[in-house]
Amino acid sequence: MKPEDIAIWTEKYRPKDFDEVKGQDEIVKRVEAFVKKKNMPHLLFAGPAGVGKTTLALVIAKKLFGEGWHNNFLELNASDERGIDVIRVKVKDFARTRAIGDVPFKIIYLDECDALTKDAQQALRRTMENYTQTCRFILSCNYSSKIIDPIQSRCSVFRFKPLPKEDINKIIDHIAKAEKLTTDTKAKEALYEISQGDCRRLENIMQSSAAIKNKISEDLIYSIASAAHPKEIGEVLQKCVKGDFSGAKNKLLDTMLNHGLAGLDVIKQIQQEIWHLEKVDNKKKLEMVKECGEAEFRMVEGSDEFIQLEALLSKFVLINS
Ligand SMILES: Nc1ncnc2c1ncn2[C@@H]1O[C@H](COP(=O)(O)OP(=O)(O)OP(=O)(O)O)[C@@H](O)[C@H]1O
Ligand SMILES: [Mg+2]
Incomplete structure (x- = not known):
């Protein structure tokens, strides 16, 4: 077997150049301009999982530094580096030596910054300041609202979107x-x-x-994907609309057992399918969606998922009665 036969596809198909990064055109354009000038500010990449944040950071490093990019690029994860102290030490070691090549700085990619507490973020801010001469930070997070203002104001913020x-x-x-x-x-x-x-x-x-x-x-x-076919969830909802509570309940239970689904998985699917219901007016749909939110919250807090799902179905029946 050749190495690429056993490669994991997310790595095998990771874009190697700017034009291969899909769906983030504006961001790519702006970042490419930094790379052309061989100068860039600190960057903050915010957005959901799997949309190209790490990928783009790697492309930047490869384009900026060429062959020896490994020496000038440090990737750290804020959530598994046991806190800001470990990060500070690693940054310090890395930043001590000059960048190799004609670009005057190295890049530190710090993933999952929203996992850092506010205090840790303050410490990170000071670290960023201390090493601005020799390092640029690319911070990555899911929610930019969890990043303290002093960090945001030191970075160019880029918001990544799910791919269309x-x-x-x-x-x-x-x-x-x-x-x-x-x-x-x-x-x-x-x-x-x-x-x-x-x-x-x-x-x-x-x-x-x-x-x-x-x-x-x-x-x-x-x-x-251990997801129900949307059709199956659709049927559950149709039964609720028709007032057939026990039919809906049995169908949902069946579907969950068949696909091995957890309550939180189905509730997301239920919420999506509500919008596809025909012959239900929008006001009722809104009420149903609102109930999904309530049930999801309770499940996240740890309440019994089957009781919550049954309660949800019974509310759907009542809303449509
Ligand atoms: N915009 C994109 N264009 C093409 N492929 C992409 C894109 N985004 C992600 N991918 C593919 O998905 C894989 C994972 O993406 P990446 O590591 O960049 O996600 P991420 O945004 O950093 O997510 P996380 O927040 O979970 O770290 C990449 O290796 C690549 O194969
Ligand atoms: Mg990533």
């Missing part, structure tokens, strides 16, 4: 061609539904499904 459908489709086609897989419109639809614009999730599901069959089908994808 066209870009997800392009990536599916590209990988399918390279791996000699066949797909169809329904399978692609399902891949988009399940990935929700998260490219890592997309590629992982494609790889798992390719390990089973060369033909990627809708059913295979839902079974791999």
Whole structure:
């Protein structure tokens, strides 16, 4: 077996150049301009998982530093480095030597910055200041609102978005061609539904499904992703609308057991499917969505998921009675 046969696809298909990073055109354009000038401020990348934050940071480093980029790039994770003290020591060691090559700074990529407490972020801010001469920071987080203002104001902030459908489709086609897989419109639809614009999730599901069959089908994808087919959830909701509580309850239980779903997974799917209900007016849909929020909150807080789901279905019946 060749090394690329066993490679994990999220690495195998990680973009190596700016034009391969999909769906973040504005961000890529601005960042490319920094690289051209061989100068850049600290950056803050905010956005959901699997949309290209780490990828873009790596492209920046490769383009800026060329061959020896490894020596000038340090990747740290704020949540698994046991706090800010470890980060400070590592930054200090790394920043002590000059960058190799013609770019006057090194890059430190710090992932999951929103995992740092406010105090730790203050310490990080001071660290950033101390090493501005020799280092640029690229901070990454899911929610920029969790990053303290003094850090935000020291960075150019970039907000990454989930990849839109066209870009997800392009990536599916590209990988399918390279791996000699066949797909169809329904399978692609399902891949988009399940990935929700998260490219890592997309590629992982494609790889798992390719390990089973060369033909990627809708059913295979839902079974791999341990998600219910939207049709099944749709049926549960239809039963509620018609006032058939026990039918809805049995169908939901069936679906959950079949696919091995947890309460929190289904509740997300239920919430999405509410909008696809026909013959239910918008006001009722809003009430139903509101109830999903309540139930989800209680589940996150640890209450019994089956009781919450049953209560949710009964509320759906009442709302539509
Ligand atoms: N914009 C994109 N264009 C093309 N491929 C992408 C894009 N974003 C992500 N990918 C694919 O998904 C994989 C994971 O992406 P990446 O590591 O950049 O995610 P991230 O935004 O850093 O997520 P996290 O917040 O979980 O760290 C990449 O290796 C690449 O294969
Ligand atoms: Mg990342």
